[in-house]
Amino acid sequence: MSTAETTTGSAAETAQTATRTARQPRRTPGLVPVAETLSTAERRTPEPAPPGLPPPVRRPGAFWRLLGSELGLTFRRPRNLAMLAVVGAVPILVGVALRMVGGGDDDGMGGMIASVAGNSLMLTFVSFSFLTLLLMPVAVAVVGGDSIAGEAGAGTLRYLLAAPAGRTRLLAVKFLNVVVYGYAVTAVVALSALVTGLLLFPAGDVTLLSGTTVPLTDGLLRIALSVGYIGAGMAALGAVAVALSTFTEVPVGAIAGTVVAVVVCQVLRAIPDLAPLEPYLLPARFTSFDSVLRDPIDTGTLLDGLSVFGAYTVLSLSVAWARFTGKDITS
Amino acid sequence: MTTVTQEAGAPFRAAPPSDAAIVTSGLTKRFRGGQVAVDALDLAVPRGSVYGFLGPNGSGKTTTIRMLLGLVSPTEGEHALLGLPLDQALPRVGALVEGPAFYPYLSGEANLRRFDAADPTASAATARERIGEALERVGLTAAAGKRFRNYSLGMRQRLAIAAALLGPRELLILDEPTNGLDPQGTREVRALVKEIAAGGTTVFVSSHLLAEVEQMCTHAAIMRTGKLVAQGTIASLSGGRAARIRVETPGPADAARVLTTLGLADVRADAYVSAELGGHAPEEINAVLVREGVAVRGLAVVRPSLEDVFVGLTGEGFDVDG
Structure with missing residues (x-):
């Protein structure tokens, strides 16, 4: 390895020897034959430093290097890029469709279409309300569900752990990676919708759901806020997917499990009798982003949502950690 | 049977533990369902040796290697590599476990970069140089930019060996390194192992091919249904039986x-x-x-x-x- 490391190693050794010799006189005062000094030292340190190379030193920034490698894999993988492209295409389709419908007659059109037709920024919120139902969660579930199970299935997990990546460290990297991907998905939707909206619809002041009107910059700020909120929700879902991913060597299993969980939650939400359950369902909180469209912003609902996301994240990561650190890697 | 084990084991028991690259004592793995894959294994691999780990398929060789690398936790017993705690020892250990496993959509070089990034003690600054050297050593320089998907079986095996040689290693653990290689590739791997061992690195190589171990190794252990039946130098193992x-x-x-x-x-x-x-x-x-x-x-x-x-x-x- 580098000369720098060798020097550090020998420096450390010298330091050790120095401490040892410094301590020596206190234990055996007076003149002591060299041989006896050595044997005393030997007895005091039952495990002498093994011969060979200096002990390896952890490099600062090694965690970020592994995270960078992980992000590189995720964002270069065609499948993940295709999913980004799909979610990015939806706002364009919605925008074009609304433009064509809105261009005709206004009869029977909902308030949402009217509001989009009235202001370009509203397309972002409309797109989010469609996409957070299923498509964005699916994209996040794929990356999260693949995280550990994909490596296990391909056999690369055993080599990563023998490198040694470290189980907790690898899990942290995998989770942060899915968080970044979740935010990327959210940002792609927002950007695509913004650009489409600005091209197809008039810009200007934004009329909120509460009926008040705010300036364009304020509207952009509210979009940024909703991206932050939805991204946190996607991160929580990613944590669930990562947790499921530690239980199987078949990535499709973890992905499907997460998607099924999302769908089941959406079905449960639709059943009126189960309304008391709704606050605890993760996907039910995704759509609360529309609180940013109230005047003033409904921070209570947002904070409630964020605490649900936090709870799901902490719980899922605890399960994932407990499972993954104790697991026998036999793939 | 027992005579050979005792004769062979004796010199190692006397040796101090710091002289051993691998020590296990009473290492046992009982899988859920009660199947005992490895049963009270006492291995002592001297530093600098080329140690053949022999046994038929299913005799517990791979489970032992997985335990040594911390992939599988032992039910009972202890083990140490290079006399260090596992997380400190592993950066000094190159491993090939149950065949190559890489990202098919990445090139050979990008794959090595990935595994190098996973090692917290590896320097990013020297990664390029070390990866180049490792590829050179296994003769894959020309195919470095090719996707792993398009590698032949022999190239895959070589890339796995390159991954085991990414840093300065004190110990190489190679599980069936010649599996899937043609005779030419097998010879090359044997030559490589000898070359690596000549540089002072301890090589622990599992195999079900007796001839291979006899040609490459200075020491050997023989496993059968999870138990160690003999261990020692090749000479002492063979010498245990009369001409x-x-x-x-x-x-x-x-x-x-x-x-x-x-x-x-x-x-x-x-x-x-x-x-x-x-x-x-x-x-x-x-x-x-x-x-x-x-x-x-x-x-x-x-x-x-x-x-x-x-x-x-x-x-x-x-x-x-x-």
């Missing part, structure tokens, strides 16, 4: 009689007549045979190979699933 004289003759009964009267032990007459040579000189035995009128077509002294040792220890052929 035999083998006579090819049309009159086996006469030959057997002569050998018996000469006082040779364990006289057997099958296709050949054979007996333990003991302290006798083969040329004298030949002279006696001829004098007694036994037609000798061929006469040979057979030193036991590792295979004979194995059959002697386990009472069965080698490629039988344990």
Whole structure:
């Protein structure tokens, strides 16, 4: 390895020897034959430093290097890029469709279409309300569900752990990676919708759901806020997917499990009798982003949502950690 | 059986632990469902040795290697690599476990970069250089930019060995390194192992091929159904069984009689007549045979190979699933 490391190693050794010799006189005062000094030292340190190379030193920034490698894999993988492209295409389709419908007659059109037709920024919120139902969660579930199970299935997990990546460290990297991907998905939707909206619809002041009107910059700020909120929700879902991913060597299993969980939650939400359950369902909180469209912003609902996301994240990561650190890697 | 184990094991027990690259004591793995894959394994791999880890398929070799690398936690017992805690030892250990496994959509070089990034002690600054060297060493420089998906079986195996050589290693753990290689590739791997060992690196190589271990290794251990049945230097393992004289003759009964009267032990007459040579000189035995009128077509002294040792220890052929 580098000369720098060798020097550090020998420096450390010298330091050790120095401490040892410094301590020596206190234990055996007076003149002591060299041989006896050595044997005393030997007895005091039952495990002498093994011969060979200096002990390896952890490099600062090694965690970020592994995270960078992980992000590189995720964002270069065609499948993940295709999913980004799909979610990015939806706002364009919605925008074009609304433009064509809105261009005709206004009869029977909902308030949402009217509001989009009235202001370009509203397309972002409309797109989010469609996409957070299923498509964005699916994209996040794929990356999260693949995280550990994909490596296990391909056999690369055993080599990563023998490198040694470290189980907790690898899990942290995998989770942060899915968080970044979740935010990327959210940002792609927002950007695509913004650009489409600005091209197809008039810009200007934004009329909120509460009926008040705010300036364009304020509207952009509210979009940024909703991206932050939805991204946190996607991160929580990613944590669930990562947790499921530690239980199987078949990535499709973890992905499907997460998607099924999302769908089941959406079905449960639709059943009126189960309304008391709704606050605890993760996907039910995704759509609360529309609180940013109230005047003033409904921070209570947002904070409630964020605490649900936090709870799901902490719980899922605890399960994932407990499972993954104790697991026998036999793939 | 037990004699060999004790004889072979004795020199290692006396050695201090810091001299061993791998030490296990009572290492046991019982899988859920009660199947015992590895049973109270006591290995001692001396530093600088090329250590063959032999056993039929299913004898617990791979489970042992997985335990050594911390992939599988032992049910009982302890193990240490290089006398260090596992997380400190692993950066100094190159490993090939149960065949190559890489990202098919990445190039060979990008794959190595990925595994290098996973090692917290590896320097990003020297990564390029070290990866280049590792590829060079296994002869993959020309294919470095090619996707792993398009690699042949032999290239995949070599890339896995390159991954094990990414840093300065004190110990290489190679699980069946010649699996899937053609004779040429097998020879290259053997040469590489010898070269690496010559540089002072301890090599622990598992195999179900006796000939391979006999050619490459200085030491060996033999596993059977999760248990260690013998361990020691190749010489001590083979020396545990006596050399035999083998006579090819049309009159086996006469030959057997002569050998018996000469006082040779364990006289057997099958296709050949054979007996333990003991302290006798083969040329004298030949002279006696001829004098007694036994037609000798061929006469040979057979030193036991590792295979004979194995059959002697386990009472069965080698490629039988344990």
